[in-house]
Amino acid sequence: MKVIAFLMKHAHGCRRYLLQVFGNVLLYVICGLVYPLIISLMIDHVIGNAPMENGMIAVLGQLLGGTAFLKEHMWVGAVTIILVNGLCALAMFRRSYLSGKLGEHLANRLRLAMYDHLQKLPDAYHKSHDSGDLIQRSTSDIEQIRRFLGVQIAEMMNAVFMVLCAAFILGNLHLRLMGVAVSIMPLLMFIGYVFFTKAKKIFLTVDEAEGAMTTVLQENLNATRVVKAFHRERYEIEKFEEVNESFRKKLFELMHALGIYWSATDFLCMGQILLVTVVGIFMARAGEITVGNLFVFVTYESMIVWPMRQLGRILADMGKVSVAVGRLSEVLDAPAEDLESGERNEIRGEIVFDHVSFAYEDDQNHVLRDLSFTIHAKQRVAIMGPTGSGKSSLVQLLVRMQDYEGSIKIDGVELRNIAKEWIRSQIRIVLQEPFLFSKTIEENIALAKRDASFEEIRHAARIASIHEDIEGFDQGYATAVGEKGVTLSGGQKQRIAIARTILDQPPVLIFDDSLSALDMQTDARIQQALQALKGDLTMIMITHRVSSAMHADQIIVLENGRIVQSGTHTELMKEEGLYRRIAMIQNEGGEEAWQQS
Numbered sequence: 001m002k003v004i005a006f007l008m009k010h011a012h013g014c015r016r017y018l019l020q021v022f023g024n025v026l027l028y029v030i031c032g033l034v035y036p037l038i039i040s041l042m043i044d045h046v047i048g049n050a051p052m053e054n055g056m057i058a059v060l061g062q063l064l065g066g067t068a069f070l071k072e073h074m075w076v077g078a079v080t081i082i083l084v085n086g087l088c089a090l091a092m093f094r095r096s097y098l099s100g101k102l103g104e105h106l107a108n109r110l111r112l113a114m115y116d117h118l119q120k121l122p123d124a125y126h127k128s129h130d131s132g133d134l135i136q137r138s139t140s141d142i143e144q145i146r147r148f149l150g151v152q153i154a155e156m157m158n159a160v161f162m163v164l165c166a167a168f169i170l171g172n173l174h175l176r177l178m179g180v181a182v183s184i185m186p187l188l189m190f191i192g193y194v195f196f197t198k199a200k201k202i203f204l205t206v207d208e209a210e211g212a213m214t215t216v217l218q219e220n221l222n223a224t225r226v227v228k229a230f231h232r233e234r235y236e237i238e239k240f241e242e243v244n245e246s247f248r249k250k251l252f253e254l255m256h257a258l259g260i261y262w263s264a265t266d267f268l269c270m271g272q273i274l275l276v277t278v279v280g281i282f283m284a285r286a287g288e289i290t291v292g293n294l295f296v297f298v299t300y301e302s303m304i305v306w307p308m309r310q311l312g313r314i315l316a317d318m319g320k321v322s323v324a325v326g327r328l329s330e331v332l333d334a335p336a337e338d339l340e341s342g343e344r345n346e347i348r349g350e351i352v353f354d355h356v357s358f359a360y361e362d363d364q365n366h367v368l369r370d371l372s373f374t375i376h377a378k379q380r381v382a383i384m385g386p387t388g389s390g391k392s393s394l395v396q397l398l399v400r401m402q403d404y405e406g407s408i409k410i411d412g413v414e415l416r417n418i419a420k421e422w423i424r425s426q427i428r429i430v431l432q433e434p435f436l437f438s439k440t441i442e443e444n445i446a447l448a449k450r451d452a453s454f455e456e457i458r459h460a461a462r463i464a465s466i467h468e469d470i471e472g473f474d475q476g477y478a479t480a481v482g483e484k485g486v487t488l489s490g491g492q493k494q495r496i497a498i499a500r501t502i503l504d505q506p507p508v509l510i511f512d513d514s515l516s517a518l519d520m521q522t523d524a525r526i527q528q529a530l531q532a533l534k535g536d537l538t539m540i541m542i543t544h545r546v547s548s549a550m551h552a553d554q555i556i557v558l559e560n561g562r563i564v565q566s567g568t569h570t571e572l573m574k575e576e577g578l579y580r581r582i583a584m585i586q587n588e589g590g591e592e593a594w595q596q597s
């Protein structure tokens, strides 16, 4: 039911393909069932002289010109058999082609739906889910559904029609022998059902083991430098061996179960064909059925017994499909972030925190406690504090990545009432860890403003003190940046990220400790360039360096999520407290010692 509801929801544009598949399956079944009847007609009534007792065969005989005509023109029967078989082959081709198309269309839609939804899921969702697992859901699970629709749904229709129509015709020919012909079918169905139930659990464990293996592989490929730097190759190989072995075991378990299923049902199918043949021969000898009808029974039996067994396999695959559907639904049904609703007020850059506290969802402890402060529009503010004091968390609140207790007002409007999409376009953050896409440098800088002119891009690069480095590359701004920008140094990546953020001159600009990867000289150069933007925008700079903070209009010092000091550099230097201690340590060249404190 879950699978059907899912397909109804996502496959609505594919209905015409489904209908065409249905039509071709019907044509295939009809043609497949008609030609043994023609052969029976030829054996019993054209070659032989058995009395015409069966209504269906009599109608067929009439359609072909009557038995007298056929006796004179046997080739008509032969040509008809060839034509019917040709039609059968054509229907088979159309059926496969259209069901393939159906599967591809749905897979395409699902991939887009997943990608679209993954973009809209909140940051917290991505933090709590393995990317390897999400990749597997977006690829292997969709592939599973594609295979089901592309191949098996047509086979399922085929099996059902074939069995119903064949049973009807056989019942018409000889009711008791038809009973024998379908006697093992319920058992085949039952075995299929039991297997389906059992296989569901095994398929799930196989998928999970594959997901775990993908995660290890992906993590490792993302961290090759760390692995090499710490000489962890052996450990990483062992870790992979472990998940690989677990995957192999689960897969083996599945193969084992499948092996039993295939061999048991093979045995049953062959037994069923043998049973009908033997009972049929006895009946033919006793004169209860004609030789032609015996031929129809034996042919039909082989035509229905395999699709019936196939039905068992399809049910088993439905187990996989229902697991895949469940895994996709888990992602697609996860509530997306509402980016659009809310106010879109003009942002000048005044930020007022009023008794703001915050704790992460999965954590009881407050990371920020009772913060109250005001940042006036166009001010330059520095936030300092030891690691873990809550500086980055504070910034997360400002772009509505997290909800908060208390009140944060941006230009007089409560932040939680402002549309997320809007606030994120107005408050831009240069993150601690810059991520560059596999594009050119120019495209990476123009990320937030696609229509930016080349001059604007160069201007932003100059402010970020990266222009000269870029000009030094062979292809300048057209230089391709590898996956995660591996061809650039950490500092270069960081400066490109800065250029990207300041490109469209947002009203509020935040540096989340993003200058720390740079040497003091480059830091100072960027600070100087940013000085040129002073008065144009509100700037919040999270930093560990007093030299970066000292020119700010206001410095806020956090410790354990609380504001312990605030004021200008001159004011804070006069006070006994954390800021002066930091300044003194750094003055003595002990910046590293402070960062580790």
Ligand SMILES: Nc1ncnc2c1ncn2[C@@H]1O[C@H](COP(=O)(O)OP(=O)(O)OP(=O)(O)O)[C@@H](O)[C@H]1O
Pocket (backbone or CB within 6 Å): 127, 360, 363, 367, 385, 386, 387, 388, 389, 390, 391, 392, 393, 394, 513
């Ligand atoms: N997503 C998260 N879920 C739960 N706790 C988190 C999460 N992110 C950060 N924390 C915790 O919140 C606290 C504050 O972290 P935060 O990153 O805000 O500190 P910070 O002052 O920016 O540190 P640093 O200077 O090292 O960047 C830390 O104890 C951290 O472990």
